[in-house]
Amino acid sequence: MNNITVASDKRHFKKGKSDFFYLADTCWSAFTNITLEEWEEYLIYRKMQGFNVIQINTLAQWDASKTKLNIFPFNKNEDGTNNFYSLNQEYFDRAEKMLDMAVCYGFTPALVLLWCNYVPDTWAAKFDSSNILPLDMIEKYVEYVGKKFSKFNPIYIVSGDTDFPGEKTKEYYKVALDTIKRVAPECIRTMHIRGRLMDLPKEFEESESIDFYMYQSGHNSIHKDMTYLLAQNFYKKKVKKPIVNSEPCYEQMGYSRQMYGRFTQFDVRKALWQSLLSGASSGITYGAHGIWSWHRNEGGFASSIGEGFDKPYYWRDALKFKGAWDYSFAKWLFDNYDLCAIEPLEGCIDKSEEIRIAGKSDLSIVLIYIPVNTTVVINKEFNDYEFEIIDLSNRYFGKPQVEIKDGKTVIGMHSFDEDALVIIKEKTI
Structure with missing residues (x-):
């Protein structure tokens, strides 16, 4: 099983000796919300479409759709709160099985270690501070994940949807980054940052431990130009690295801030091509509103949490959104015309x-x-x-x-x- 690596031009990826176009689907809520039967159905369909990466939150996604599976990463205290010092073995064993299935179908997992709601002082922590992890357990948790999952040669996404408001936040991510590099040095690493954020803190941006840039053009209806503005911004960074728009607008997602309207197939296709032709040519991530949160109609969706999106579609309907074919067609063009290192x-x-x-x-x-x-x-x-x-x-x-x-x-x-x-x-x- 070949690892994904960064090519010598620092602009695209390799898998073995071949160029690798990163085509990811966003399935943040996989480990808590998806049955194994549903997971296989999903993998078969996305493989048929040509996707080769799946982005997953290793911990529970804070704004996922409601689920009856009732399996979470931490054991409970007597009062029902999370015991952050006690990892739920059953949860991680199940996640391991899901990753094994994904790899058998040809996918590379891209695993988020610390979504922003688990880290103090971030924008999400201000909505809900009940899940802030203790700093002294971060190393133990990341070491456990690295030892358990690195056999699948994943990409490790150290942060999820984060900003960096202060030193405490950066300290958490530095511990996580240093730990995963020590435990899994052969796996490439990156950071998923908040929408429209132009910069990483200097210690991460210039770090050799961060192998490529991820930016998020996001789901705000009045900032659609972020697809190319952010690509240009990261392309011009002093430290050259591959660039991926890790979260463009999701197909049929309601505009953030509970504004009326949804992103169409045209919107997500426009985000795709404006990203790829503006400096972020090493790959792209697709999202369907109903897949990332794994929504069931009977399960409910807490639209007041996070950025307040309108209700998702049932996951089986979202799986068949046509925009995913636009993304797989882009991969076909890049592979057949050898376009991975194109420059704006x-x-x-x-x-x-x-x-x-x-x-x-x-x-x-x-x-x-x-x-x-x-x-x-x-x-x-x-x-x-x-x-x-x-x-x-x-x-x-x-x-x-x-x-x-x-x-x-x-x-x-x-x-x-x-x-x-x-x-x-x-x-x-």
Whole structure:
């Protein structure tokens, strides 16, 4: 079983000797909410779609949908509260079995060690401080997880949805990071941070113990430009690392802050391509509203917790959302066109930042994402190139109208209803 590693260019991943495009599904609540029969059904379907990573919270997800499984990571005190010094062996044995099943189906687990509600002073701890873990048990807990799960060669996500308001918060994550590196040095590590957060604290951003950057463009309806702004921001960091948008808007999730409206298939596809073509080209994470929380209609959903999203869909309905196919199609393109190390090409298009362009360093292949139909002018002549255009909503392939003159390449308006991807490929002799 090959570990995932960082390639020598520090921009993409390898698995063994092959490039590895990180295509994750968000299933934060797997260990507490999913029966083994449901888990296998889920794995079979996502494998068929081409997903290769599953992001899971190792501890209980604080805003998951309600469940009747009644299995949690800590044993209880006599008064019913969690005994944070007593890990529930049954819970972790069950999680181990689920990970074994996932790996057998070809998935790499990406395991969050400390979601932010377990850590003091974070934004989530201010909502509910009842689950703050004692600092003196963090090493014991992380060591236990590392020894039990590292045989599956997971990616370890040290933090979950976190901000870093003070030294106490950073101390927790530093203990967790140092411990997992000691116990599982062969597994790569990262940190999942709060939506729209532009920076990690310097001691994590520049640390050799953090192998790649994760950012979260999030679920806020008025900040949709974070998909590309955050990608650009992390791409320009002094310390070069692969970049993944680990939590773009989830399909059919209600807008955060209980605002009316839901993210559509188009919204999540736009987040996908704007991320990949703006510097975060090593992979992408998909989310379906009903899968991440593993929702059952009879189970209920506490919309007042966290960011206050509208009710999720039943998990079997959410599993079949069509946007997941858009993400697997992106993986197919990246694998077949060898695009894992493409770089954003800034200043090539003047019309709108919404239109994203990226290419290989030698410009042998260039991609342009056009979310809304318009004529696109590129400040470069692409002579001796072939042009294809893909209707992303239907995955139709066609030939765009192209005119090259006066140092520019002009791509005419296409006839598709929604967004399109243009592939510009150097002709071969």
